[in-house]
Amino acid sequence: MSAPLTPPPPPHDHEQAAASYPYGKAGDVAYPRHGWWDGQDGPGMKAEIREAAVTTVAVALGGVLLGVLWWWLAPRVPYVGGVIGDNWVVYPKDSEGEQVIGVDGTFSLLALGFGAVSALVVFLVRRRGGVPLVVALAVGGLLGSLLAWWLGVRLGPAQDVIAQARSAGEGVTFDAPLKLSAKGALLAWPFAALVLHLGLTGLFGPRDPEQFSPAEPYVSPGA
Template identity: 70%
Template sequence: MTAPLTPPPPSDPSPHQAWQAPPPYGAGGPGSLYEQDGPGMKTELREAAVITVAVALGGLLLGVLWWWLAPHVPLVGDVVEKRWIVYVKDTEGEQAVGVDGTFALLGLAFGVVSAVVVFLLRRRGGVPLVVALGVGGLLGSLLAWRVGVWLGPAQDVLAHAKSVGKGVTFSAPLKLGAKGALLAWSLGALLVHLGLTGLFGPRDPELPAYGAGPYGAKPSA
């Protein structure tokens, strides 16, 4: 009789057999090397829309502050040959430049505040968020400009001069001469948010080297 055939004992797995490929990118489950980072696109777009509206509504406060803090340009009315004329009382004054500068500085301050608040609430970047800050800042600046003009002195300077009388000083309408100041809010918000994201934002996971083992070391030959 022949002896029964028995299978050979299992040999020790070689290093090549023990190596396992890392899980594919985006595989879920605890302990995976890669996990999906951030909310979905629909969530990001919804958050971006809310941020845009909230930032733009801040223009109401900016407009009030601009009307309150901006210097007044003094005007004087006079009658020459039975015709009313209005001229600037202080021709060498810099009040008009101060009006534009006040708006730009306030816009930068609002941009810094809005960027810090958005970063603290969301703690990450993203194209929709950046676009929301830029568009919201521009809309807020436009709203602030119109609110400030509406709150300021009357736009009809001739009628205003006639109402106060000849030789009486009155304030010119609030006017934004340098339209580039409308971009101060958006630029300030984008730069500050970019800096905060680069310094304190989440870091992307490092990709292991090609052919690396489960513990980050290459298998021995």
């Protein structure tokens, strides 16, 4: 006579059942919840959105420093004013000068540097990616570039070149207003931030755990 087969004891609680069957519909007794919104797996969508909003504001405020550096480091474009008839005219002192290109280039290089720094700081603080965070970096970088452009123009020489020419006198050189001719430079910050952050996340970010197939239900040999 063979000994009776004893079936395995049932799970003692929900946690043991969830560990045995890790896949299933959220909310089932035997399965854990994997809701992104309710925060059971990671910080949750609400926390992600809050962190993304803070990141956007923090990155955008960096545009103040970018604007000051641009105004300080950008080359000056010399202009000269004169009187023709009864009217004042203003023209560049050096028609073949590269100062205008230097103004745009200075902004672009500074923006690329700010993009790299912001991406590195955000990665070191968060240590992972996520769609809200990537969008925050892009939007914050673009807003920071716009703020830097606006502030640099305001800090630079006055926009009324005729008034400047009259104030300086006929034939006297004065600095032209600071302006950004290549508007594509505004995208340098968000582009650099996105590329570097995605690269850092891909190289050093956390890896997703390996997924295992669900355990087969126990079947008694005598069944």
